[in-house]
Amino acid sequence: MITYALYFAIGCFGLGLLFNLWRIVTGPGQADRVLALDTMVINIIALLVLYGILQGTAIYFEASMLVAMVGFVSTVAYCRFLLRGDIIE
Amino acid sequence: MELLVASAIGVLTAGGVYLILRLRAFPVILGLSLLSYAVNIFLVSTGRLAINAPPILNKYADVPYTDPLPQALVLTAIVISFGMTAVLVMFALGAYLEAGDDSIDMKEAEEKDDAA
Amino acid sequence: MSHWIIAPVVLPAMMAPLIGYVMRHDIVLARVASAASTVALFAIALGLAFWAADGGTHVYRLGDWPAPFGIVLVLDRLSAMMVLLTASLALIVLWHAIATGWDAKGRHFHALYQFQLMGICGAFLTGDAFNLFVFFEVLLIASYGLMVHSGGKVRMQAGLQYVVMNLAGSTLFLFALGTMYATTGTLNMADLAVKVPQIAAEDSGMVRVAAVLLLIVFMIKAALFPVQFWLPGTYSNAPAPVAALFAIMTKVGAYAIIRLHTLAFHPGAEPTKDVVTTWLFPAAMVTLTLGALGVLAARRLMPLLSFSVIGSMGTMMLAVAPVDAYATETALYYLVHSTFSAAALFLLADLVVSRRGSDVLDARPPVLQNGLFAALFFAAAIAMAGMPPLSGFLGKLLILDALRGPELMPWAWTGILVGSLVTIVGFARAGSMIFWKSTSLKVPEGTEAIQSDPPPAPAKGAEVAPTMMLLALLAGLAVLAGPATGYMRAAANQLFQPTGYIDAVLAPVEAPEKAEKPEADPEHDVADPLAEEEH
Amino acid sequence: MFAEILVSAFLIIAGIFGLVGSLGLLKLDDTMQRLHAPTKATTLGVGGVLIASMLYFLLVKDKLSFHELLITLFLFLTAPVTALFIAQTHILMGLRRRDLPPTGGEHDWSIYDDPPEQEPREADQT
Amino acid sequence: MTTQSSLLPIIALLPFLGALVPGIMIRAGRTATATFTAVPTVLALVMLGTLAPGVMDGTVYTMSIPWLPQMGLEVAFFLDGLGLMFACMILGVGLLITLYARYYLSGEDPVGQFYTYLLLFQGAMLGIVISDNILLLLIFWELTSLSSFLLIGYWKHLPEGRQGARMALTVTGAGGLAMIGGMLILGNVAGSYNLTDILAAGDAIKASDWYTPAVILILLGAFTKSAQFPFHFWLPHAMAAPTPVSAYLHSATMVKAGVFLMARMWPALSGTELWFYAVATTGLVTMVIAAVIALFKDDLKGLLAFSTVSHLGLLTMLLGFGTEAAAIAAVFHILNHLTFKAALFMTAGIIDHEAHTRDIKRLGGLAKLMPITAVIGTVAALSMAGIPLFNGFLSKEMMLEEASHTYWWENPWIVPALATFGALFSVAYSLRFIFHVFGGPVRDDYPSKPHDPPAGMWLSPAFLCIFVVLIGVAPFLAEDVVNMAATAVTGHETHAHLKIWHGVTPALYMSIAAVAGGAVLLLLHRPLDAAWIKAGPFYAKAVFDAVIAGCVRLSRAISDTLHDGSISRYLAIFTAATVAVGYVAFMRGEIAPPTRDLLPIPPVVAVGWVLLVCATAVIVLQHHMRYRALVVLGVIGLMISAGFIYISAPDLALTQISVETVTIMLLLLALHFLPKTTPQENTAGRRALDGVIAVAAGVGVAALSFAFMTRDFSSISDFHLANSYKGGGGTNVVNVILVDFRGYDTYGEIIVLGIAGLVIFALMEALLSGPAGARLRNSGYNFDRSHDRHPLMMVIATRVMMPIALMVGVYIFLRGHNQPGGGFVAGLVFSIALLMQYMASGFGWTSRRQQFEYHAMIGWGVVIAGLTGMGAWLSGTPFLTSAFGYVHLPPIEEFELATAALFDLGVFLCVLGAVMLMLYSLSRMARHAGETVNTEPMDYDPSRPRKMVEKGKA
Amino acid sequence: MLKRIFPHPLLSMTLLLVWLMLVNKVTPGNVLLGGFLGIVVPILTSPYWPGRPRLKRPLMAVPYVLLVIWDIIVANIQVAMIILFKPRARIHSKWVVVPLDLTSAEAITVLAGTITMTPGTVSALLSADGTSLLVHCLHTDDPDSVRDEIKTRYEARLKEIFG
Numbered sequence A: 001m002i003t004y005a006l007y008f009a010i011g012c013f014g015l016g017l018l019f020n021l022w023r024i025v026t027g028p029g030q031a032d033r034v035l036a037l038d039t040m041v042i043n044i045i046a047l048l049v050l051y052g053i054l055q056g057t058a059i060y061f062e063a064s065m066l067v068a069m070v071g072f073v074s075t076v077a078y079c080r081f082l083l084r085g086d087i088i089e
Numbered sequence B: 001m002e003l004l005v006a007s008a009i010g011v012l013t014a015g016g017v018y019l020i021l022r023l024r025a026f027p028v029i030l031g032l033s034l035l036s037y038a039v040n041i042f043l044v045s046t047g048r049l050a051i052n053a054p055p056i057l058n059k060y061a062d063v064p065y066t067d068p069l070p071q072a073l074v075l076t077a078i079v080i081s082f083g084m085t086a087v088l089v090m091f092a093l094g095a096y097l098e099a100g101d102d103s104i105d106m107k108e109a110e111e112k113d114d115a116a
Numbered sequence C: 001m002s003h004w005i006i007a008p009v010v011l012p013a014m015m016a017p018l019i020g021y022v023m024r025h026d027i028v029l030a031r032v033a034s035a036a037s038t039v040a041l042f043a044i045a046l047g048l049a050f051w052a053a054d055g056g057t058h059v060y061r062l063g064d065w066p067a068p069f070g071i072v073l074v075l076d077r078l079s080a081m082m083v084l085l086t087a088s089l090a091l092i093v094l095w096h097a098i099a100t101g102w103d104a105k106g107r108h109f110h111a112l113y114q115f116q117l118m119g120i121c122g123a124f125l126t127g128d129a130f131n132l133f134v135f136f137e138v139l140l141i142a143s144y145g146l147m148v149h150s151g152g153k154v155r156m157q158a159g160l161q162y163v164v165m166n167l168a169g170s171t172l173f174l175f176a177l178g179t180m181y182a183t184t185g186t187l188n189m190a191d192l193a194v195k196v197p198q199i200a201a202e203d204s205g206m207v208r209v210a211a212v213l214l215l216i217v218f219m220i221k222a223a224l225f226p227v228q229f230w231l232p233g234t235y236s237n238a239p240a241p242v243a244a245l246f247a248i249m250t251k252v253g254a255y256a257i258i259r260l261h262t263l264a265f266h267p268g269a270e271p272t273k274d275v276v277t278t279w280l281f282p283a284a285m286v287t288l289t290l291g292a293l294g295v296l297a298a299r300r301l302m303p304l305l306s307f308s309v310i311g312s313m314g315t316m317m318l319a320v321a322p323v324d325a326y327a328t329e330t331a332l333y334y335l336v337h338s339t340f341s342a343a344a345l346f347l348l349a350d351l352v353v354s355r356r357g358s359d360v361l362d363a364r365p366p367v368l369q370n371g372l373f374a375a376l377f378f379a380a381a382i383a384m385a386g387m388p389p390l391s392g393f394l395g396k397l398l399i400l401d402a403l404r405g406p407e408l409m410p411w412a413w414t415g416i417l418v419g420s421l422v423t424i425v426g427f428a429r430a431g432s433m434i435f436w437k438s439t440s441l442k443v444p445e446g447t448e449a450i451q452s453d454p455p456p457a458p459a460k461g462a463e464v465a466p467t468m469m470l471l472a473l474l475a476g477l478a479v480l481a482g483p484a485t486g487y488m489r490a491a492a493n494q495l496f497q498p499t500g501y502i503d504a505v506l507a508p509v510e511a512p513e514k515a516e517k518p519e520a521d522p523e524h525d526v527a528d529p530l531a532e533e534e535h
Numbered sequence D: 001m002f003a004e005i006l007v008s009a010f011l012i013i014a015g016i017f018g019l020v021g022s023l024g025l026l027k028l029d030d031t032m033q034r035l036h037a038p039t040k041a042t043t044l045g046v047g048g049v050l051i052a053s054m055l056y057f058l059l060v061k062d063k064l065s066f067h068e069l070l071i072t073l074f075l076f077l078t079a080p081v082t083a084l085f086i087a088q089t090h091i092l093m094g095l096r097r098r099d100l101p102p103t104g105g106e107h108d109w110s111i112y113d114d115p116p117e118q119e120p121r122e123a124d125q126t
Numbered sequence E: 001m002t003t004q005s006s007l008l009p010i011i012a013l014l015p016f017l018g019a020l021v022p023g024i025m026i027r028a029g030r031t032a033t034a035t036f037t038a039v040p041t042v043l044a045l046v047m048l049g050t051l052a053p054g055v056m057d058g059t060v061y062t063m064s065i066p067w068l069p070q071m072g073l074e075v076a077f078f079l080d081g082l083g084l085m086f087a088c089m090i091l092g093v094g095l096l097i098t099l100y101a102r103y104y105l106s107g108e109d110p111v112g113q114f115y116t117y118l119l120l121f122q123g124a125m126l127g128i129v130i131s132d133n134i135l136l137l138l139i140f141w142e143l144t145s146l147s148s149f150l151l152i153g154y155w156k157h158l159p160e161g162r163q164g165a166r167m168a169l170t171v172t173g174a175g176g177l178a179m180i181g182g183m184l185i186l187g188n189v190a191g192s193y194n195l196t197d198i199l200a201a202g203d204a205i206k207a208s209d210w211y212t213p214a215v216i217l218i219l220l221g222a223f224t225k226s227a228q229f230p231f232h233f234w235l236p237h238a239m240a241a242p243t244p245v246s247a248y249l250h251s252a253t254m255v256k257a258g259v260f261l262m263a264r265m266w267p268a269l270s271g272t273e274l275w276f277y278a279v280a281t282t283g284l285v286t287m288v289i290a291a292v293i294a295l296f297k298d299d300l301k302g303l304l305a306f307s308t309v310s311h312l313g314l315l316t317m318l319l320g321f322g323t324e325a326a327a328i329a330a331v332f333h334i335l336n337h338l339t340f341k342a343a344l345f346m347t348a349g350i351i352d353h354e355a356h357t358r359d360i361k362r363l364g365g366l367a368k369l370m371p372i373t374a375v376i377g378t379v380a381a382l383s384m385a386g387i388p389l390f391n392g393f394l395s396k397e398m399m400l401e402e403a404s405h406t407y408w409w410e411n412p413w414i415v416p417a418l419a420t421f422g423a424l425f426s427v428a429y430s431l432r433f434i435f436h437v438f439g440g441p442v443r444d445d446y447p448s449k450p451h452d453p454p455a456g457m458w459l460s461p462a463f464l465c466i467f468v469v470l471i472g473v474a475p476f477l478a479e480d481v482v483n484m485a486a487t488a489v490t491g492h493e494t495h496a497h498l499k500i501w502h503g504v505t506p507a508l509y510m511s512i513a514a515v516a517g518g519a520v521l522l523l524l525h526r527p528l529d530a531a532w533i534k535a536g537p538f539y540a541k542a543v544f545d546a547v548i549a550g551c552v553r554l555s556r557a558i559s560d561t562l563h564d565g566s567i568s569r570y571l572a573i574f575t576a577a578t579v580a581v582g583y584v585a586f587m588r589g590e591i592a593p594p595t596r597d598l599l600p601i602p603p604v605v606a607v608g609w610v611l612l613v614c615a616t617a618v619i620v621l622q623h624h625m626r627y628r629a630l631v632v633l634g635v636i637g638l639m640i641s642a643g644f645i646y647i648s649a650p651d652l653a654l655t656q657i658s659v660e661t662v663t664i665m666l667l668l669l670a671l672h673f674l675p676k677t678t679p680q681e682n683t684a685g686r687r688a689l690d691g692v693i694a695v696a697a698g699v700g701v702a703a704l705s706f707a708f709m710t711r712d713f714s715s716i717s718d719f720h721l722a723n724s725y726k727g728g729g730g731t732n733v734v735n736v737i738l739v740d741f742r743g744y745d746t747y748g749e750i751i752v753l754g755i756a757g758l759v760i761f762a763l764m765e766a767l768l769s770g771p772a773g774a775r776l777r778n779s780g781y782n783f784d785r786s787h788d789r790h791p792l793m794m795v796i797a798t799r800v801m802m803p804i805a806l807m808v809g810v811y812i813f814l815r816g817h818n819q820p821g822g823g824f825v826a827g828l829v830f831s832i833a834l835l836m837q838y839m840a841s842g843f844g845w846t847s848r849r850q851q852f853e854y855h856a857m858i859g860w861g862v863v864i865a866g867l868t869g870m871g872a873w874l875s876g877t878p879f880l881t882s883a884f885g886y887v888h889l890p891p892i893e894e895f896e897l898a899t900a901a902l903f904d905l906g907v908f909l910c911v912l913g914a915v916m917l918m919l920y921s922l923s924r925m926a927r928h929a930g931e932t933v934n935t936e937p938m939d940y941d942p943s944r945p946r947k948m949v950e951k952g953k954a
Numbered sequence F: 001m002l003k004r005i006f007p008h009p010l011l012s013m014t015l016l017l018v019w020l021m022l023v024n025k026v027t028p029g030n031v032l033l034g035g036f037l038g039i040v041v042p043i044l045t046s047p048y049w050p051g052r053p054r055l056k057r058p059l060m061a062v063p064y065v066l067l068v069i070w071d072i073i074v075a076n077i078q079v080a081m082i083i084l085f086k087p088r089a090r091i092h093s094k095w096v097v098v099p100l101d102l103t104s105a106e107a108i109t110v111l112a113g114t115i116t117m118t119p120g121t122v123s124a125l126l127s128a129d130g131t132s133l134l135v136h137c138l139h140t141d142d143p144d145s146v147r148d149e150i151k152t153r154y155e156a157r158l159k160e161i162f163g
């Protein structure tokens, strides 16, 4: 049962990725693209965790952790670039 | 799966090559980044693909492991290409600031014939 | 196993950070340290060369892991010779850089210089194909820094092109290594030499691709057609001492071709038998032609010298192409010669151009010491063009002699001889313009101050000495051609009897002395507080 | 069995909310509206997955894992900042000043106005 | 090797050693320099003198020292009759020229240089004639080209000198190069490069398939050197040299080198049809054409130059005949020509020196003004004309005699007729030299009123004239020398009897015809000259210049087109070539059928693939929008990281995602300064072509990877899996490979990073201190920016998150050996954590509070890694040999201590330092561009009091 | 002195906790190591965190967190309904200006974060002097009530915690 639930969840987040892609490609604003990328990061985190459950291993945990961290940093950087030009001003 | 990986490598390579043939430094940097992605996947795939077989030794079970060596090579390659990209970015910046535009081609229009 | 083998890598690698971080605010200290390190490197290289002259293949197993699983350094005659060549060139060029004050025109010259040496020596010594890539990158990235040392518009642009070209090359290198690993399952050169010939003819496609891609990668470094385009821009815009040091960089490519393509992909290895022989010779021919044409076409001195380097690479690689012991011997002689002569030309050009204010081949008032520079230029130019009495002529003769085979001879001889002629004409035009025609221009009184302010100082002995030393080395190489070629013949023979190399590298070693390591097996209940993952 | 149902339920809920978050990103008209979507995915979507994961390892694999909590902590800390930045970006690039209501105070919104000067604080500097 | 033989290398070396002396004593004055120049020459002459009796007796002195045994190059000398004759000529004339030049050159000329070049040339020439090894001979041969280049260009301020020098070098250099080919072939055929062996192998050589190319190539060398038609044109232009040079090189010695070579090779090469038709014909044609031109040269030296060409043609023709008598005649004429021609050149030099012109049309009547010179010149010119009682007559008679019975293509008339025709012109120009220069009335329009020079100047030609007359009157005096040399040429003993009267022979008629015709020609000179000028003679220099200019243009067209600075085209060529070559290499091999089954494709992986491909497509298609491309690049990085997880490479995923982030940060930082869009500059055609190349590369790489992914292989990594825990102490095999099995790679890799940091830093410093810095300062990177520099929320969130991120970093570092992670990722995590802080409060503010120096961090990283590696030496193991052990410290449970961890620490420090140094450099640039550093961590802290003064600000 | 060793004691505690969560195993060794890191890391980062935030009633944070979690769940469902079933034209988004009584930077941050994390509202801007917060509301017909709810439900409690 868990397996099916997993596949369902994986499917949902996978589909979500496609929606995000649409936003990234079409925009229209730069903020939309950054937002879509940020959402993509979150979906990926979910997928990684789901994959870990599927394989029954916690070995991919650091990866999701790191994705969360760098996702934040890069989103802020993308925004700061548009806001201030120099991201580490 | 192999087809996906191979075609992804191909697409990244093609994109990378197209971009490094542009006339400005920035797309060239993008292109080299794509190429470096492509080559990294390429290198990993030389160990053949394996699902859920990370080369982390498991003392409790006899499980298969994927080839660790290409992964180590890719790690080295990633680090090196990071350093290289950083230098490249700085060079592009330097050339842009010195020259006033970021054209990557150099036109030496010095048509001076000598008559020694 | 002597630790001296790794000294040429570790010594500069340890000195560079000290210079770059501890001494970065004190140029004098940095100079002393850099010079001391280079002198020591030279001494070590000399020792290694003597050691290698015994004909053995000395293997250094890093981390004490047996080959092909760990990385090995291999010292044989060829690698020892290359390291010695590097060290001697480095010493002389460093002297020039210090004497002329080039090193103080930007930051971190000496640190980068030492790193550069580390990379070059590492590339010559390694017995592992992927490690070769790593050291290529070390030497490249250091060269990027040296290339744009002290900055400037055109130099920056040229530097950017140099970086881009080499990044593309490095990418290809990885593709090639990947393909090689995917087909042979190994990275060790000696192991490749064992495994490549074992690949069935019915399955040779991929390994052939690997071999040919590697060849192209090395051809980039060696500046062979059609991947030679980067060289003129780079060499002519690099700071002169750097360009002089770069004379060894093209040789790294040549070395790699000689090494890998005699060891693993040689004509005796059935699957890859025609890879080098098909492509290298025509590439070298075109390179030689383009080099000569470039010399004749040049409007500026630095590009002229750069093209002469291309031409010399073409000439040299003609002798590598047949993959034959005698030809390789002659190529090695030419390799040493062309390294020193290119360096001499670039150093000399620096002395002249820095005083002349431009390297454009036009008539300008003569510089101070015109006669001295003219004489030095004459000597260096005839060396590069392959005229006697310096080693260029002998090198050319040797290569011609080696390429007597009826298939190659008509092309090679025509190419080399006509190329020589064109080069001579080109150099004569340039020299006559810079050193002779200039004397017909007498500067009107009072305009000298406008020409350059302050007027350039006459070159001190210390500034000219490195150029003279290089010329003396060229003369020495000519006079001692017998012993030199004797060593090179032995080196070439060693290359062409690869069993010695293979056996030495792959020799089963007694269980590495990991005795102090506890026999920790997966049953042993760990120990590590962090690793408590269960699958 | 109970564990399986529990885990599966969380997974399904997570999946739904995750999908809805991305769907919102796709469907909604205006960037500010779309900005609301990822908070869904973050909170209940990923949150659900993480809880499911914890439960799974605890109940099925008999192993208590706090990693998921850590990720949650991280996401909860970062998501508001991310949203704030994206909102700022959108407002600066996509909206005009007059599209926004006044602050009601003497200073305008931070992206349009410089902050008032403050007394320097020397003591704290290292 | 006898003691006497060992003099040979000393003789060869003497001039070279001597050449150093004048070079050193540049300021010593003409007399001293000349004296010192004479010393080695005299010494060498004396030594030759001690050998001469032996040689006369038929001894051949030989000696050799090995030099380049690999290819048979030896320092081998031999002295036989021919060599001795030439050596004496070279040294003897050299001595005379040394004396002459002392007076000829002015005090302003750099005399030391001149004598250095002269001695260099002398040494080279001497080397040619006594070399026993043809490779050695080649070396000397090329040296003569080089030293003559220097001598011709001696007056470097004169364009004619420079051009003449280059022309001579080009032509003789080209010939020399051809000769290299010929000599190498010859040596191969003969099996030795030693002349003695080659001369002995004459029959084998002539029978060889390689005979024809060898002869042609060698003759090219000889003909160019000896100015044979059509390579003759360089010699007149070499007359720009100071006259001593002309006298020495261009009459007596260097131009004879070609003749010498033909004589030297005579036994090995002559006597075939090829030899006859090539050599004799060339000589004949040259003789005639040059003689005709000489008559119409108004420049004294030009006249002499063409006359020299003509006489060289004569000699060549004689050697081409291939008969013994002709060889004897040639040897004799070599000697005679030397005497009268050198004297004539010196005479011309005197005239030039005194009258300040060499234009015959401006001269005349000099006999009265400079009687001594006139006598010398007349005697020598009469000899040149072939008038009896002067030595030129004797050898010319012998030549005509030989010509008279030579058939050319079965025709008995052509050779004698043309030879007579040439001799006729020879008489004409010789007489012109006498009558138009010395004869006639004294003029009053000389540029300078001439009179006889000091004795030092006329002694040399006068000395030569003694020989002219002596041999002319008593030819038997030269008999021994001629026989000695001719014996050497022909290879068997000759018994020539030289006498004035041979009876009534065809040669006599021919001679008479020549003298009579010559006199008539001179009388007709004025109308003929007018016709000649009207005909517009053909100037070879124009052709030569046009050819060179054409070559330069062509090479520029090729070189400039190829190397036009367009890296995009270089890369296109590179890629296309790589794909093509790879394709060919692959197609020439074969590939076995696949052995692995394909893995299934889960839908979510397919989704990832779609994202990756779409993102790539977006980047490629919309790369003009740079920022957008960067955002989309983030998608690719994310997908690849996730993909790495899926294909069991967690370490790669960690590294990829963190590197990706830092890279994008760097790109954003750079993009701040760069243009934000890329203009569309390529034509559609170019884009299409690039597209084709790109697709080809993509397809190639994809096919290759698919090919190997579907085939099994065995790899060395089984060892790593088996030994990772046992021998490396870690369960994360990838990490153990990185820090242990292949720790050396990692060592190199962190050094790359460290260097990257350094390079970026150095570059930044260089940029900021130059014009780029100024441009940066004036650029004003102020677009419509947010006024919110350091948002409060970001600052507060960072205060919590950065420490947590650092903890994660430590965690990843510590567990890397056993689980995914390690020093590199940890370093990046630390960097990213710090980056958070930088973004929150600004780099300037943050780094002022920084306790660690980035430079030092890199330095320490590299040093620690290196020291860890070297630590192994203490236990006698190689660099980077790891050691690990398990430690138990109550109450802490057992834990592992490994040197690999120390190494990893080096990695960590290096990565952190490098990344930070890069960020620092970019931040410095931003501050240079006018950015200010804030004093507070956030723009406004609402909990703290406002500055009172500012209150009420709108 | 103590302030030098423990510049931020709460942070130290958090870090120890984080460490234990990371290693996922509570052993004496890990506690020691975590404790050590919990001391060292704040010391290293203290230059970036001048001053110590005041917490008047830290324990009040627990009910606050629970409240927020509940709100997240409820509001999530509401927003999901809006996204899924509400036609685009009928979504009435509004800007809401929330005047702030909070003066502590930490408190403002938590408030803004809370607003964002609870679905339906996103904090978008702060005024330059930190006295008002601009909130975007996904769907509401009564912006004032949203503002009042924020102020009473969240800000008031935060005032209690931070003082």
Ligand code: NA
Pocket: E651, E732, E734, E735, E738, E816, E817, E819, E820, E821, E822, E823
């Ligand atoms: Na690792």
Ligand code: NA
Pocket: D039, F114, F115, F116, F117, F118, F119, F120, F121, F122
């Ligand atoms: Na919200």
